[in-house]
Amino acid sequence: MSTLVRRFAAAAAIFVAGASTASATTMWEAEAPAGAFSSNWAAPTQVGAGVSSIHGTGAGGVFDNFVFTALPGGAQTLQLVFTAPAAVDPSYSAGGAVLWSDQPFRWGWDGQPLFSLQLDDLARKRMATLALPDTFAGTLYLALNFTHGANIAYEIT
Numbered sequence: 001m002s003t004l005v006r007r008f009a010a011a012a013a014i015f016v017a018g019a020s021t022a023s024a025t026t027m028w029e030a031e032a033p034a035g036a037f038s039s040n041w042a043a044p045t046q047v048g049a050g051v052s053s054i055h056g057t058g059a060g061g062v063f064d065n066f067v068f069t070a071l072p073g074g075a076q077t078l079q080l081v082f083t084a085p086a087a088v089d090p091s092y093s094a095g096g097a098v099l100w101s102d103q104p105f106r107w108g109w110d111g112q113p114l115f116s117l118q119l120d121d122l123a124r125k126r127m128a129t130l131a132l133p134d135t136f137a138g139t140l141y142l143a144l145n146f147t148h149g150a151n152i153a154y155e156i157t
Contacts, residue, residue, distance in 0.1 A: 024050060024051070024052030024053075025050045025051045025052065026051070026052065026053045026054070026055060027045075027047065027051055027053070027054045027055070028055050028056075029055065029056035029057060029064075032045065036062075036064075037054075037056055037064040037065070037066065038064070038065050038066075039062060039063045039064065039065065040065060041063070041065050041105040041107065041108045041110070041143060042104075042105070043065075044065035044066050044067040044105075044141060044142075044143075045064070045065065045066050045067070046066075046067055046069060047066050047067065047068045047069065047070075048069055048070050049070035050070075051070075052157065053155055053156065053157045054066070054154075054155065054156040054157075055153075055154070055155050056144075056153075056154050057151060057152060057153055057154070058082075058094075058096065058144060058146035058152040058154060059094075059146055059149065059150040059151065059152065060094070060096075060146055060147055060148040060149050060150065061146070061147070062146050063108065063143060063144065063145045063146065064143075064144040064146075065105070065141070065142070065143050065144075066140075066141070066142045066143075066156075067104075067139065067140070067141050067142075068139065068140040068141075068142070069138075069139055070138075071132075071136075071138050071139070071140055072138060073136055073137050073138045074132075074134055074136060075131070075132060075133060075134045075136065076131075076132050076136070077129050077130060077131050077132065078129070078130040078132075078140075078142075078156060078157065079127065079128075079129055079130075079155075079156070079157045080098065080114075080127065080128045080129075080130065080154065080155070080156050081125065081126075081127050081154065081155045081157075082117055082119060082125070082126045082127075082128075082152055082153070082154045083119075083124060083125045083152070083153045083154070084119040084120070084121075084124040084125070084149075084151070084152065084153075085124075085151045085153075086124075088120075088121050088124065089121060090121045091121075092119075092120055092121050092149070093118070093119070093120050093148060093149055094117075094118075094119045094120075094146070094148060094149020094150060094151070094152045095116065095117040095118040095119060095146070095147060095148060095149060095152075096116075096117050096144065096145045096146035096147040096148070096152075097109075097113060097115075097116055097117065097143075097145045097147070098113070098114040098115055098117060098128060098130075098142070098143070098144055098145075099111030099112060099113055099114065099142070099143040099145065100112055100114055100130055100140060100141065100142050100143070101140075101141045102132075102136060102137060102139060102140060102141070103141070104141060105141055105143065108143075108145070109143075109145065110143075111141065111143055114128055114130055115128045117146075117152075119149065119152060130142075142156070
């Protein structure tokens with residue numbers, strides 16, 4: 001099966017799955033247990049079927065870990081958008097690393113690097129796309145390891 005056909009089939013599966021649910025769900029960090037997503041790489045926040053977006057906030061030394069358990073297999077993409085506060089001064093600096101794996105993390109900085117995040121007064125918004133391969137089996141582990149700064153808003157779709 002060609003890559004184009006596989007991608008079309010994956011997109012169709014996502015569309016059908018989305019159409020069969022009553023509505024897509026947004027996960028908000030403030031509504032998570034204890035008001036935060038899991039910082040434990042060995043016990044990540046579970047993201048199940050029907051979730052279309054995740055909204056959270058990061059800060060230096062705070063890691064947000066997720067496991068997506070209901071993605072269809074095959075090639076597909078996830079979009080990540082990170083945004084600094086609207087009003088920051090020239091000294092503002094925030095960032096970290098985004099890591100992913102199709103296997104459970106074995107330690108806190110395990111996984112394949114997607115990109116290094118750096119926000120400041122001149123670059124208040126950064127976007128990244130995680131393009132999963134044709135061989136993706138359906139379970140994704142994602143770590144947002146914020147190393148410095150504060151008030152980093154993010155959305156995963």
